[in-house]
Amino acid sequence: MDAQIVKVKNKKGVRVIPGFGLSLGVTLAMLGCLVLIPLVSIFLSAAQLSFGDFIEVVTSRQVVSGYMVSLSCAFLAALVNAAFGTVLAWVLVRYDFPGKRLMDGLIELPFALPTAVAGISLTYLYSDQGWIGSLFDKIGIKIAYTRIGITIAMVFVGIPFVVRAVQPVLEKLDRQYEEAAMMLGASKLYTFFRVILPELFPALLAGFGLAFARGIGEYGSVVFIAGNIPYKTQIAPLLIMTKLEQYKYADATAIALVLLLLSFLLMFLINSIQIYMQKFSKA
Amino acid sequence: MYVEMKHITKTFDGFQASRDVNFGVEKGHLAALLGPSGSGKTTILRMIAGLDRPDSGDILINGARVNDLPGSKRGIGFVFQNYALFRYMTVADNIAFGLEVQKKSKGEIKSRVEELLELISMKDLGKRYPHQLSGGQRQRVAFARALAPNPQLLLLDEPFAAIDAKVRRELRTWLREMIERVGVTSIFVTHDQEEAMEVADMVIITNQGRVEQIGSPEEICLHPQTDFVKDFIDAERFEALMAIH
Amino acid sequence: MSEKTKKAYETEETADGLHSIQKVIEPPHESSRPIIKYLLIGVCVLFLAVMLVIPLIVVAVNAFSDGWAAYQKAVMDEYTLKALWLTLLATVSAVVVNTIFGIFAAYLLSKFYFKGRQVLATLIDIPFSISPVIAGLVFILTFGNIGWMGDFLKAHDIKIVFAVPGVILATIFVTFPFVFRELFPVMNAQGKDEEEAAALMGANGFTIFRRITFPHIKWALLYGVILCTARAMGEFGAVSVISGHLRGKTNTLPLHVEILYNEFNTTAAFAVSSLLVILAVLILIARNIVEWKKK
Numbered sequence: 105m106d107a108q109i110v111k112v113k114n115k116k117g118v119r120v121i122p123g124f125g126l127s128l129g130v131t132l133a134m135l136g137c138l139v140l141i142p143l144v145s146i147f148l149s150a151a152q153l154s155f156g157d158f159i160e161v162v163t164s165r166q167v168v169s170g171y172m173v174s175l176s177c178a179f180l181a182a183l184v185n186a187a188f189g190t191v192l193a194w195v196l197v198r199y200d201f202p203g204k205r206l207m208d209g210l211i212e213l214p215f216a217l218p219t220a221v222a223g224i225s226l227t228y229l230y231s232d233q234g235w236i237g238s239l240f241d242k243i244g245i246k247i248a249y250t251r252i253g254i255t256i257a258m259v260f261v262g263i264p265f266v267v268r269a270v271q272p273v274l275e276k277l278d279r280q281y282e283e284a285a286m287m288l289g290a291s292k293l294y295t296f297f298r299v300i301l302p303e304l305f306p307a308l309l310a311g312f313g314l315a316f317a318r319g320i321g322e323y324g325s326v327v328f329i330a331g332n333i334p335y336k337t338q339i340a341p342l343l344i345m346t347k348l349e350q351y352k353y354a355d356a357t358a359i360a361l362v363l364l365l366l367s368f369l370l371m372f373l374i375n376s377i378q379i380y381m382q383k384f385s386k387a
Numbered sequence: 388m389y390v391e392m393k394h395i396t397k398t399f400d401g402f403q404a405s406r407d408v409n410f411g412v413e414k415g416h417l418a419a420l421l422g423p424s425g426s427g428k429t430t431i432l433r434m435i436a437g438l439d440r441p442d443s444g445d446i447l448i449n450g451a452r453v454n455d456l457p458g459s460k461r462g463i464g465f466v467f468q469n470y471a472l473f474r475y476m477t478v479a480d481n482i483a484f485g486l487e488v489q490k491k492s493k494g495e496i497k498s499r500v501e502e503l504l505e506l507i508s509m510k511d512l513g514k515r516y517p518h519q520l521s522g523g524q525r526q527r528v529a530f531a532r533a534l535a536p537n538p539q540l541l542l543l544d545e546p547f548a549a550i551d552a553k554v555r556r557e558l559r560t561w562l563r564e565m566i567e568r569v570g571v572t573s574i575f576v577t578h579d580q581e582e583a584m585e586v587a588d589m590v591i592i593t594n595q596g597r598v599e600q601i602g603s604p605e606e607i608c609l610h611p612q613t614d615f616v617k618d619f620i621d622a623e624r625f626e627a628l629m630a631i632h
Numbered sequence: 633m634s635e636k637t638k639k640a641y642e643t644e645e646t647a648d649g650l651h652s653i654q655k656v657i658e659p660p661h662e663s664s665r666p667i668i669k670y671l672l673i674g675v676c677v678l679f680l681a682v683m684l685v686i687p688l689i690v691v692a693v694n695a696f697s698d699g700w701a702a703y704q705k706a707v708m709d710e711y712t713l714k715a716l717w718l719t720l721l722a723t724v725s726a727v728v729v730n731t732i733f734g735i736f737a738a739y740l741l742s743k744f745y746f747k748g749r750q751v752l753a754t755l756i757d758i759p760f761s762i763s764p765v766i767a768g769l770v771f772i773l774t775f776g777n778i779g780w781m782g783d784f785l786k787a788h789d790i791k792i793v794f795a796v797p798g799v800i801l802a803t804i805f806v807t808f809p810f811v812f813r814e815l816f817p818v819m820n821a822q823g824k825d826e827e828e829a830a831a832l833m834g835a836n837g838f839t840i841f842r843r844i845t846f847p848h849i850k851w852a853l854l855y856g857v858i859l860c861t862a863r864a865m866g867e868f869g870a871v872s873v874i875s876g877h878l879r880g881k882t883n884t885l886p887l888h889v890e891i892l893y894n895e896f897n898t899t900a901a902f903a904v905s906s907l908l909v910i911l912a913v914l915i916l917i918a919r920n921i922v923e924w925k926k927k
Contacts, residue, residue, distance in 0.1 A: 120438050120458055121827045127740035131752070134733045138804055139759060145773040146766070148780060188679050189924040195676045199669050207676065209920040213684050215859065215914040216919070218866025220886040221905040224893050228694065228902075235686065260683055292668070321763025324868030324886065328893070339868065348705060348769065348873060353778050356706035360766045371761045377753065380766040436832065459834035471825035475847030484843070536833065596903035 146364065149337045149357045161358040166334060167343060171362070174340040177251055178319030181258030182266075186312045188259075189266025190304065196267070197274045211267050214260055219324025226257055227328040249331030254339065262315030269311030270304055277303055306377055313374040317367055388413040388447075390435065390540060395444035397430055397596075404430040405441065406596040412574060412589070417566055419587035422577045423619070427596040428576045430543060435574065436465050436542050448540060464533030464571070466543040470525050472517040478528050479504070479513035485536040503531040506565065522550045523558055532561070534569060539565065543575035547582060556623045559586055580620060584608070592616055691909050694902035706892075706903035714880050715888040716907070718796065719865055722803040722884060726864040727857055729804050734811025736858060739845065742819035743827055753816075759808040766805060767805050768873025771798055794876030799884060802870040807863045814856030815849055822848045852927040862915045866908065 150158070161167060196208050214222065230237040230247040237247050247253045277300065285295040301308075323341040331339040338346075340363050347356035388411035388531055397405040406425045411455045412418045420428040433439040435446060437458025445452050452459050473481050479500050486496045504510050507527040526546060533541060544563065563586050566573050577583050583590050584604040592599040592607065592615075600612045611617040696703055706712065741753055759767060773779050775792040785792060792798045822845075830840045868886040874883040877891065885908055892901035 120831045121743050121824060121837075122831060123739065123838065123841070124744050124746075125734045126837065127744070128746075130736040131733065131740050134729070135737070135752075135755060138729070138733075138801070139808055140755065142770040142774045142801075142805065143758065146770050146777060149773045149778075188676075192676050192679070195672050199673060205920070207680065209916055210680055210684055212916060212919060213688075213912070215742070216862040216866075216915045217688075218868060218886045218889075218905075218908045218912065219910050220868045220889050221691065221866070221912075222687060224889065224901055224905065225690045229687055229690050229900075235690070236682065248861055253689075256683075259688075263683065317761050320663055321761075321766070322869075323763065323765050323872070324866075325756075341763045344763075344765050344769060345873065348772070353773070353776075354767060357773065360769050363763055364766055367761050367763070371754075415656055438828065445646075458832045463830050463832065465829065467829060469825065471829040473826050473830070473844055476843070484830065484835070488830075488833050488835040488839065532829075 131200050140335050146357060146360060149353070150361045153354055153358060157236065157354065158358050158361075161355050162362050166338070167340075167359055169335045170338050170340040170343040170359075172337060173251060173254065173336075174320050174363075175366075177254040177339070178258055178316050178322075181255045181262055181319050182316035184255070184259050185262040185266045185315045186308055189263060189315075190270055190308060191310060192263075192267045193274050197271060211264050214262075215264055219261065219322070222260055222330075223257065223325040223328035227253070227262060230256060230329065248329050249333065249337060251337060253329040253331075254326055254337060257329045258315075258319035258322055260334040261322050262318055265314040265318065266308065266311035269307045269314065273307040275303055306380070309377050310374055313370060313377070317370045317374075320363070320370075321367060388412065389416075389449055390546065390574065391445075391447040392431065392435070393445040393447065394432065395431070395441045395446070397427075397439065397441050399436065403596045405434070407596055408444070408593075408596075410591050410598055412572060414572050415570055416588045417563070417573045417575075417586065419583035419590045420574060420593060421580060421590050422593035424578060426593040428578075428593045430589045430596075431593070432542050432544055432576050435540075436463055437461055449595035462539045464536070466526075466529045466533050466541070466546055468544040468546075469549055470517075470529035472525060472528060472532070474517055476522050477514050477516055478520070481517070481528055482532045482535050485532065489536060499535060503535055506534075506568075507531045523554045525526070525530065526550060526558060527561075530565065534571070538571065541571045541573040543573065545576055545578070547577070547579070552631065555582075562586065575612040580622075592619065688909060691902050691905050694899060695906040697902075698899045702899055703903045703906075706900035707907060709900075711880050711883065712885075712904055712907075715883045715885045715904075718799065718882070719884040719886075720737045722800050722871075723861055723864040723865075725800045727802045727860050730807055730809075730811045730860050731853070731857060733808070733812075734815050735853070737812045738815035738819050738849075739841070742816060742822075743824045743845075751915070756809050756812055757836030759805050760813075764806055764867065765873055768802050768870035771801055771805070771870075771874050789815070793874055794878065794882060796882060798874040799871050801881055803864050803867050806867050806870050807860045810860040810863060811856035814852045814859065817850040818849050819845065851922055855919065855922045855926065858915055858919050862912065862919075865911060865915075867883045911917060 153161075192207075192211065196204065196211075227248050228234050230240075230253055232238060232241040232246060232248070234248070240247055245252070247256065280296055280298050281303070285299045286292075290298070306357075321341060323339075323345070326339055327342055327345075330339055330342065332338055332342060340359065344356045344359050344363075347359065391411040392408050395405050395408040396403075408427075408431060420431055422428045430439060434441050435448075437453070437456065441454065446454055448461060458465075473484065476484065482500045482503050483496050486499060491499075500513070501510075504513050507530065509524060509527060509531075512520070512524070517528070520528065526549075530546075543562075547558060550558060559582060575586070584607075587604065589602065589603055590607050591601050594615050600607055600616050602610075607616065608620055611620055678834060737752075737756060771917055772793055775781050775785060775798065777786070777793075779793075790797075792801065826844050827840050830844050836841070864888055867884075868890070871884055872887055872890070875884070875887060877883065877887060879888075879891065883891070885904060889901050889904050889908070892898075
């Protein structure tokens with residue numbers, strides 16, 4: 105009770121700790137020059153487009169298909185990651201086995217490995233002559249240069265997001281819930297889906313959202329395996345790149361703006377979930 | 388009067404934390420700010436320390452108005468509720484910090500730290516870190532750290548709140564003795580009437596941002612002036628307490 | 633109770649004899665049905681092998697497929713070394729700039745309350761959530777020929793787009809929040825009691841940061857620097873947009889890999905990639921050491 109009041113008090117209290125002005129100045133100056141001003145340029149450029157032109161660009165068949173490929177593959181990849189990420193987090197938190205630390209360290213590989221390297225390596229692996237691609241080729245499934253390949257690349261970049269979101273929540277989860285459910289005679293599987301999963305859900309959703317957002321914007325790891333076939337495997341960021349190479353800056357800006365707004369929307373949703381989560385856990 | 392609060396008001400986001408607060412504490416006295424949670428007692432302490440600023444009214448220390456003086460220039464020692472010990476410094480470094488900041492000489496700092504470690508009977512624990520201490524020991528370190536620069540006024544925010552009930556009584560007596568020995572004017576905040584009555588020379592009872600009554604523990608118990616004080620103070624318990632003494 | 637758990641239990645007790653024991657650390661519950669345990673571990677191992685480990689092996693195998701001499705030639709190539717140099721330059725710049733920013737911004741947002749705090753935190757996160765291609769695009773739209781600063785830069789003969797400054801700026805942009813994101817939660821959880829106590833004793837801002845705040849955050853800071861290094865070194869999309877792919881001038885290592893790959897010089901592409909893999913593995917090892925130290 106008292107602690108909460110003190111918190112409110114600090115809001116309008118005197119600034120006892122020195123350094124407010126300096127920190128605020130440095131933060132705003134750097135954020136402004138390096139991020140906000142360049143970012144504003146995209147809105148300035150977009151404002152020069154007439155509304156009709158803008159709509160024409162972003163609703164052209166090629167662009168719409170680009171958005172669809174990016175969104176559908178990123179969504180699918182985020183779903184795959186949600187499933188495997190939860191299992192990975194579970195195994196890392198609940199079991200002891202040799203090589204556990206190595207496995208835990210490996211999760212972050214997609215953060216550390218340059219995306220271009222991942223891109224060419226995955227392409228090689230999943231092409232119809234590659235180690236894994238050739239196996240699937242025999243049963244008539246092509247992976248590289250199809251949407252399956254794009255999804256696999258997006259799974260690669262998205263794994264750490266889900267694992268790192270779920271892991272800490274699972275670590276903190278009170279075993280008493282499970283034990284109570286077990287005592288009542290629930291099976292392990294039933295307990296997982298009815299008791300544990302709902303507890304993990306907000307974190308899982310946040311991880312899913314981050315992996316999804318990363319997938320939509322991803323370029324380096326996807327561009328090689330996508331193969332850039334119009335209407336089939338052209339992702340939205342690649343379309344922006346193509347337009348830039350053709351010096352069609354206005355078109356590139358329009359496509360980017362829609363993608364940007366999509367990202368912001370997604371980020372807003374993730375933040376809302378996290379705020380809801382905090383309220384929920386406090387109650 | 389060494390410390391004086393004159394017509395102090397303070398509002399936080401529409402919540403009135405202080406309404407025309409007036410009181411004074413004489414030099415060398417130990418005063419208790421007593422009241423229920425949310426009665427505004429901590430706000431008063433923080434305003435004296437310069438951690439919060441009153442909306443109106445005057446705060447006087449030793450006759451001078453200190454409203455616009457930063458907390459660090461008011462000659463105050465402050466013991467935080469959870470002690471706020473510097474976690475990455477040893478006990479000795481914690482105590483020395485205030486002196487280092489004042490650029491005292493190495494020799495002076497060393498002798499002062501030793502003196503204070505002696506005072507709090509922790510002579511051999513100077514090299515320990517806060518997490519290696521018990522709750523009671525932490526409180527003693529916080530006390531020594533606040534006293535190190537020789538403050539004229541010592542403020543303590545719920546000094547016993549974080550301590551086990553068993554040890555609390557012991558520490559109370561200890562703190563009372565220490566403050567008497569050092570002779571520093573002190574004000575502490577508490578919600579525990581037994582604590583206030585047993586330790587303080589004078590008790591200031593607060594309720595909903597107002598001062599309800601000021602007086603010695605006896606005065607307040609025997610002659611409660613408002614209905615709130617009557618309700619809040621458990622006279623029977625106090626009589627039993629006096630009988631023990 | 634395992635030996636390890638017992639120890640944790642005991643240290644909790646001695647650390648604070650007067651407090652009641654706050655929590656007893658439980659040992660990981662072993663599943664009563666080990667089949668499920670090994671099945672799940674098996675699934676994870678398979679998944680990680682296919683998704684992460686085999687791609688690394690692919691790099692190694694292909695890099696040496698034409699022998700050691702060819703590998704050496706690709707790696708010691710003039711353009712490779714120039715690309716390596718630019719990658720290091722851009723990475724160091726990004727780490728320095730973003731560390732300075734991260735420290736100030738995290739200090740600001742964790743130690744002070746002010747209006748717009750939440751908005752500021754959201755703005756800082758923007759580069760994290762937008763496509764790297766867009767990150768490159770915004771700099772072209774700002775500093776390029778068609779950008780609103782284009783004429784000014786041309787008049788003063790300053791080249792940013794399709795030049796080294798552009799590559800550095802884009803790298804800074806995409807890694808902007810990395811150090812901040814590691815520091816902020818730690819500083820926020822620490823609270824500001826210690827800083828307030830020090831300020832009341834008259835310590836100045838620099839002393840407070842150096843003596844009080846810094847010891848709390850040093851591992852998180854190192855961790856943030858490592859993450860920032862990893863991302864900066866591997867950045868591809870943003871740099872690709874803004875570099876103009878001028879070989880020997882604005883090519884970073886990842887871009888050099890792309891060029892070699894597109895020229896069907898696969899072995900060389902994988903050889904150069906192996907350099908980046910080695911750096912990535914070093915980063916992962918460093919990351920894990922720091923993570924371990926943090927605890």
